[in-house]
Amino acid sequence: MKKCRVVAILMRTSGASQIVIIGSGIAGLFCAIRLANAGHLVKVITKQRPIDSSTNWAQGGIAAILDKTDGIGLASHIEDTLKSGDGECDVSVVNSVIGEAGDRIQDLLDIGVIFERGADGEFHLAKEGGHSNRRILHSKDATGKEIERALSQTAEQHENIELMPNNLAIDLIQAEHGNPNAGIAGVWCLDQNTQEVMTVHADTLILATGGFGQLWYQTTNPKVATGDGLAMAYRAGARVNNLAYIQFHPTALATKSDRPFLITEAMRGEGGVILDDEGLDKWQKQCKKVATIVSPEQYSFTLKHSAMGSMATRDIVARAIDKQLKITGKSHVYLVTSHLDETLLNSHFPTISSRLKRHGLKLGHDPLPISPAAHYAVGGLDVDDIGRPFVRESGKIFPRLYAIGEVACTGMHGANRLASNSLLEAVVYASRTAEHIISNPPTNYQKELPHWRADGLDNLFEHAPVVHDKNELRRTMSQEVGIVRRFSRLNRAARRLELLGQEVDRLWRTSIPTRSIIELRNLILVGQLVTEDAIARKENCGLHFNQDLVKE
Numbered sequence: 001m002k003k004c005r006v007v008a009i010l011m012r013t014s015g016a017s018q019i020v021i022i023g024s025g026i027a028g029l030f031c032a033i034r035l036a037n038a039g040h041l042v043k044v045i046t047k048q049r050p051i052d053s054s055t056n057w058a059q060g061g062i063a064a065i066l067d068k069t070d071g072i073g074l075a076s077h078i079e080d081t082l083k084s085g086d087g088e089c090d091v092s093v094v095n096s097v098i099g100e101a102g103d104r105i106q107d108l109l110d111i112g113v114i115f116e117r118g119a120d121g122e123f124h125l126a127k128e129g130g131h132s133n134r135r136i137l138h139s140k141d142a143t144g145k146e147i148e149r150a151l152s153q154t155a156e157q158h159e160n161i162e163l164m165p166n167n168l169a170i171d172l173i174q175a176e177h178g179n180p181n182a183g184i185a186g187v188w189c190l191d192q193n194t195q196e197v198m199t200v201h202a203d204t205l206i207l208a209t210g211g212f213g214q215l216w217y218q219t220t221n222p223k224v225a226t227g228d229g230l231a232m233a234y235r236a237g238a239r240v241n242n243l244a245y246i247q248f249h250p251t252a253l254a255t256k257s258d259r260p261f262l263i264t265e266a267m268r269g270e271g272g273v274i275l276d277d278e279g280l281d282k283w284q285k286q287c288k289k290v291a292t293i294v295s296p297e298q299y300s301f302t303l304k305h306s307a308m309g310s311m312a313t314r315d316i317v318a319r320a321i322d323k324q325l326k327i328t329g330k331s332h333v334y335l336v337t338s339h340l341d342e343t344l345l346n347s348h349f350p351t352i353s354s355r356l357k358r359h360g361l362k363l364g365h366d367p368l369p370i371s372p373a374a375h376y377a378v379g380g381l382d383v384d385d386i387g388r389p390f391v392r393e394s395g396k397i398f399p400r401l402y403a404i405g406e407v408a409c410t411g412m413h414g415a416n417r418l419a420s421n422s423l424l425e426a427v428v429y430a431s432r433t434a435e436h437i438i439s440n441p442p443t444n445y446q447k448e449l450p451h452w453r454a455d456g457l458d459n460l461f462e463h464a465p466v467v468h469d470k471n472e473l474r475r476t477m478s479q480e481v482g483i484v485r486r487f488s489r490l491n492r493a494a495r496r497l498e499l500l501g502q503e504v505d506r507l508w509r510t511s512i513p514t515r516s517i518i519e520l521r522n523l524i525l526v527g528q529l530v531t532e533d534a535i536a537r538k539e540n541c542g543l544h545f546n547q548d549l550v551k552e
């Protein structure tokens with residue numbers, strides 16, 4: 001039997017306090033740059049390359065009213081956010097985040113992010129579902145890529161930032177084992193280049209690990225979105241909130257040969273309309289009959305669900321599509337753009353246009369097959385207004401720990417996130433966390449940290465069980481904990497997840513950690529927490545829709 005090769009290394013920058021950020025999306029990198037500019041030394045641990053993140057894939061943009069004196073604009077953005085949140089938003093959080101947007105956008109511009117401008121030099125603003133006005137700054141349809149480019153380039157060149165790519169955080173190290181109230185003192189990470197486990201000291205640790213879309217088969221999220229930060233913090237004793245609120249994006253490209261590639265809501269903002277086969281057929285016949293292209297809007301089944309039709313908020317549109325697919329038995333509906341200006345669409349959405357070409361589809365021409373896909377985790381680690389999580393048992397602030405970006409639940413999104421509000425929330429909280437640390441610099445944690453348990457572990461000989469268990473997990477979540485839920489199916493999911501949890505626990509205790517086992521262990525825990533929250537809910541609200549709770 002092969003001996004365990006796990007090596008524990010204690011890392012500490014002598015003298016200076018050490019700030020460790022896990023994750024290199026918008027939240028992690030923005031926070032790192034802000035701290036580094038103030039003279040702090042920051043380590044950024046990240047799973048793959050620094051750019052590998054949901055941030056890098058964000059298309060639509062970032063919602064913001066730039067002029068703080070624009071009372072009407074601010075009030076309208078606030079109103080749309082609250083409406084989307086279905087009565088569950090924290091109103092003071094919404095007011096303060098939207099009020100801070102202009103300053104944070106200026107920060108992004110200062111870092112070098114380039115947003116699209118019109119011929120007059122003014123920002124070109126887009127509109128998405130649930131927004132009553134054009135207020136979304138964007139870089140064509142690759143806004144996240146542009147943000148990630150500017151942030152990662154700045155971070156790479158900053159002398160106070162050490163980027164640690166290919167490092168996978170495994171578990172947080174409590175300052176006192178079994179006592180979350182004493183806080184966090186570090187993190188164990190798998191260096192994927194050497195397969196060694198490192199013990200990384202942290203006087204302050206910031207989780208910026210993003211969401212967990214990989215729990216579902218159909219997801220717009222990148223492979224790194226496996227809920228690691230949420231699971232690590234939960235195991236360490238942190239409180240979670242609102243995990244049942246999973247946003248499914250209504251318009252992911254549904255082709256057999258490709259992952260569900262997102263088609264931004266801004267496409268509907270420009271006039272794209274969702275039709276089923278019947279609506280498409282009727283609309284095409286009408287166009288032929290009157291020998292001109294009429295608007296497809298009145299042929300959309302989404303009108304049965306909201307007067308805003310295809311432009312209703314995501315929860316309504318995703319549910320409408322889910323229902324229609326169940327009625328028709330088809331695998332997709334269509335996003336229709338052929339009534340719109342083809343040249344304009346190709347110029348606004350070049351990334352989507354080129355992706356469609358791979359499948360022989362043309363914007364402004366072909367009906368695009370679409371279906372919903374898991375997209376955004378509204379819930380997460382329950383945090384205060386500067387990103388500090390709470391200890392689950394005591395309700396006290398979790399010492400030396402912060403959570404920012406999609407891993408956190410701030411109260412901004414309530415029961416449903418308004419499109420393009422998440423990049424905004426991430427940047428605002430990243431800034432607040434950094435400012436708080438700058439004004440309250442961390443003290444050095446002096447005690448030596450425990451090393452990773454290395455004895456008696458073996459290399460995983462057969463990987464098939466991990467692959468099977470992951471498939472089983474994703475199948476369960478997709479079938480039983482999807483857009484439309486029922487108690488019987490949620491309970492069935494809970495039973496299956498418990499079994500999967502026992503299986504992975506057995507592997508975990510005996511194997512040298514690999515990325516696949518670490519992620520599976522985290523995904524199962526997060527799946528259990530999502531299901532538990534969904535079962536506990538006695539009312540439908542926002543993104544949580546349980547057919548058994550519908551009042552006749």
Ligand SMILES: Cc1cc2nc3c(=O)[nH]c(=O)nc-3n(C[C@H](O)[C@H](O)[C@H](O)COP(=O)(O)OP(=O)(O)OC[C@H]3O[C@@H](n4cnc5c(N)ncnc54)[C@H](O)[C@@H]3O)c2cc1C
Nearest residue numbers: 023024025027047053054055060061169210405406420423
């Ligand atoms: C396709 C797509 C389109 C979107 N479009 C928009 C949009 O237009 N507007 C908008 O506001 N929002 C959009 N969103 C949502 C938005 O992109 C995310 O909510 C936001 O980018 C999250 O930022 P983050 O920094 O919290 O996490 P991420 O950007 O996901 O970054 C997480 C980081 O953590 C790292 N990580 C995770 N686990 C570990 C670990 N164990 N160890 C080390 N590193 C780890 C990852 O590798 C990654 O670097 C979109 C999301 C997707 C998927």
